[in-house]
Amino acid sequence: MSSIAIDSKRTLRQDTWWLEPMLVVLGLGCFALYSTWAALQNGDYYAAPYLSPFYSPCLAINCAHVSVPLFGEWYNWSPAILILWIPGGFRLTCYYYRKAYYRSFFWSPPACAVKDAASSYSGETRFPFILQNIHRYFFWASLPILAFLWWDAIIAFNFGGSFGIGLGTLVLIANAALLSLYSFSCHSCRHLCGGGLNSFKAAPGRFKLWGIVTKLNEKHMQIAWVSLVWVGLTDAYVRLVATGVIQDLRII
Template sequence: MASTDAGVTGPTRARIEERTLRQDRWWLSPLATFVVFTAFVVYATVRAFMGRDYYASPYLSPFYSPCLGDCVEGASDFGQPFQAFPLSAALIILVFPLGFRMTCYYYRKAYYRAFWLSPPACGVAEPHSAYSGETRFPLILQNAHRWFWYAAVVVGLILSFDVVLAFRNEDKEWGHMGLGTLLMLVNVILIWLYTLSCHSCRHAVGGRLRHFSKHPVRYRLWTWVSRLNVHHGRYAWYSLFSVALVDLYIYLLAIGAIDDVRFF
């Protein structure tokens, strides 16, 4: 329920007129998040709407995988059921990985502080006079995070399949490995670490259990995911950068700005 008494200026809180008594540069963290995340959103949006330069055989950009729209030759491994879609093929599947990240518990903290200033930092008053939590639109959509996690698992499997295909050359023959293959492999590992360290994953493998001793397999999975969960925020940022880096590398290959570094 919304309340005008919420926050550090509420009647039950200490009467301190200053916005904060902190002497450190508390604003650096939300500012860095704002700049980096905004840069990624701008880059990803531009690339998604371009609708071209996303495939350089055998590499397919993760922004366009799976390519289900009107795709260039060789880019579609699952058919083109949305060939008549008038916009970029990336927009068909972008909602799923984007929805997973935007509803992620770690990213909520990051962009709540950096974009909505709710609150901008610990011990710093927020500018909002009322607070309704995640009970109203649009924040109520955050409750769909668990369902986006299931979609993220499917996306991870597809990206893993793309990595396997990246070990083929332009003639679809096995035995190829280039810098693009290595970058895609690192990217999919980071994406899986981010996906499997998710709080929803912990609930999926170990939630609603009253006796762990009666479910030894799920308990072992839960402990493994719990260890990954400690570094969930780190994996979130690493995978964000790796997705952009892989797409940029493939883009530069597609436009002929660079040549792929071949290992064998």
């Protein structure tokens, strides 16, 4: 039995508690719509030497820029579908995004001391939310993708065989760096680096690693948002160059 004083009201809060969930719905909603649209385009994702991160690594022979030809001629759908489930799953099961969408989309709860929308609740004890426990597998799966994104950033210095730097080169480097920061600041990474140990004394190397990841982890939310926006902007930049709407700015 709860205290009866405020049982009948959603909340007694008088501040703008609804603002944060509303902004999260807008932010995540816009990204979900744009990324789905971009992933289904199956075109304009490569503007030499830049490959959109939504399509990297490009695993089909039909790709405009093949990273690894794992899928033959028969595969005619968007190559983004082959890869986006990994970063998508990583973000979907991320401890920060869970907080964000449980609050904003599920209203469970919409804000602290504001009543849940649903009358019953089982949290992450049952299907489908019990699947959140596979977050660390998505972390592992994200690592090779990061390697490809760094490779894409490196070959973005190669303009037809000669060294150069374009605005797109810098955009791709920032994208790889931000996604690396996001991945390595993850709570599962923190656990795997040393959080699971009961005694740090016995493992000084892992203790040091855990300390570094802990510092990064404190900024995980901020990194999550910046990297999300940046990866979308990176795709948009490559797309705009590929379609000829803008020209890449050559710095060197």
